[in-house]
Amino acid sequence: MMLRSDPLAALPLPGPSDTFADSVGVNVHISSEPYASNFDRFHELLAASGIRHLRDELRPSNDLDRWRALNKRSNILFNAVVSPATNTVPEMMTYLAALGIERVSAMEGQNEGNSDWFLSLPLAKPGWSNVVVNYQREVHAALRARYAAAELPLLSPSVINWKPADVALLRPAAQFSDAVAIHSYVQRAQEPETSDDYAAVSWYLHNMRDAFKPGAPALATECGYCNVVKPGTSGVSETAAALYLPRLLLNNFRLGILRTFLYEFFDGGTDPNDGEHHWGLVRNDGSPKPGYHAIRNLLSALKGARRANNDPALRVASTAPDLRHIAFQDAHEQPLLAVWRAVRCWNVEKAEDIPVPTEPIDIAVDGPAASLSFNRPNDDAEWRRVPVTDGHATIPLDGRVAIVRRSS
Incomplete structure (x- = not known):
């Protein structure tokens, strides 16, 4: 079917x-x-x-x-x-x-x-x-x-x-x-x-x-x-x-x-x-x-973007229990990573938004890369660079999704 x-x-x-x-x-x-x-x-x-x-x-x-x-x-x-x-x-x-x-x-x-x-x-x-x-x-x-x-x-x-x-x-x-x-x-x-x-x-x-x-x-x-x-x-x-x-x-x-x-x-x-x-x-x-x-x-x-195989080149190294992520590869088989936190952003009883504090998230990178870029779809279509040091980069994460890729 x-x-x-x-x-x-x-x-x-x-x-x-x-x-x-x-x-x-x-x-x-x-x-x-x-x-x-x-x-x-x-x-x-x-x-x-x-x-x-x-x-x-x-x-x-x-x-x-x-x-x-x-x-x-x-x-x-x-x-x-x-x-x-x-x-x-x-x-x-x-x-x-x-x-x-x-x-x-x-x-x-x-x-x-x-x-x-x-x-x-x-x-x-x-x-x-x-x-x-x-x-x-x-x-x-x-x-x-x-x-x-x-x-x-x-x-x-x-x-x-x-x-x-x-x-x-x-x-x-x-x-x-x-x-x-x-x-x-x-x-x-x-x-x-x-x-x-x-x-x-x-x-x-x-x-x-x-x-x-x-x-x-x-x-x-x-x-x-x-x-x-x-x-x-x-x-x-x-x-x-x-x-x-x-x-x-x-x-x-x-x-x-x-x-x-x-x-x-x-x-x-x-x-x-x-x-x-x-x-x-x-x-x-x-x-x-x-x-x-x-x-x-x-x-x-x-x-x-399609689901990546079981050995993605970008991985979430942080272990916080609220983290969720999906490894993708783009049309050119380059790695992409969607990462977000399963946090509540709305107070039901008070009917008001909940400010979510930012947490640093460790991204592990396989292979050579001087920097990663990440996009927050809630903000705009822009990509922001973060440096890679010893195979790791840190991105700030709150209640918003982040999409991560190697910098071009």
Whole structure:
């Protein structure tokens, strides 16, 4: 089985992507506001961000010309969600043929069928889980009659992240799912590396993936941070979100999540008290938040970067328990290192940012090098030099990610 990454390459399932940029996606609602009336601004910001995977629902109201335009102009691929509420299976196949499967990385079953919205629909009255499972079976049969899993994988239906018991009701759909879609939101504004229940990636893999299809490849098709700030809730400031989002993407990649779709690109509205309005990387008026810039810089710094082998030329020599790191190599097989600290940057009870003191981190360097350069995606796209002495260099690290390379 394969998960399409771009028109010229694909990635095997099961197993994580080796290319970091290919693991990053974002949720959008292209046919809804503010995307519909600000499409040019959306495309401008999307193209500049470096994000090349979008998750959206395939439905009759879609302007597929816009989907095709995004693919043609910026090589965008779509993770297309389908639902019995908006598509019969024959309609889905018609829309898919009109879009072209070369523009689709994967199909995905019903989104959160245990949500109040879906449960309120007349079609769900016979039992929502039976409806979702039967639809997944029909979608799978229609897709496999025309396309192999290598051409077009089908992801599982998803459930609301705080209702793990409902996964058991969907288990009959496992045989009709090539990979598992999880919605791995943190429940109490924790840092991405938390070990808490209802928040940690490991908890979601155990309770959402393994309870459905043990050991299957997993995609986080929704996760992120809300920016409605109230004491004791799950919202964080835009500043804290900008610190957490690059770490979330890297941490998921480190733990083998095949692809992570942040929720979402644009804020859905402007009501300061409505949590559904403030999940975006970009505000409703089209102005980027700090998190947008951090992710754009991260993807630029790691453009073309792939996981390194087991003997990387740059290594973290410090042993602090909060350190996390991933060794990469760039397109020219030169070493890169992403390093960060799993520290909390947001005080949930007080609803305020936590200043994180800087700690010196020792980087070991194999081979000749007079200096290393490091980039902080949260700050800018610039690279700063630090000297190498006796095969070691020191970089300052707080709550921000650092990308390290040999100086050119």
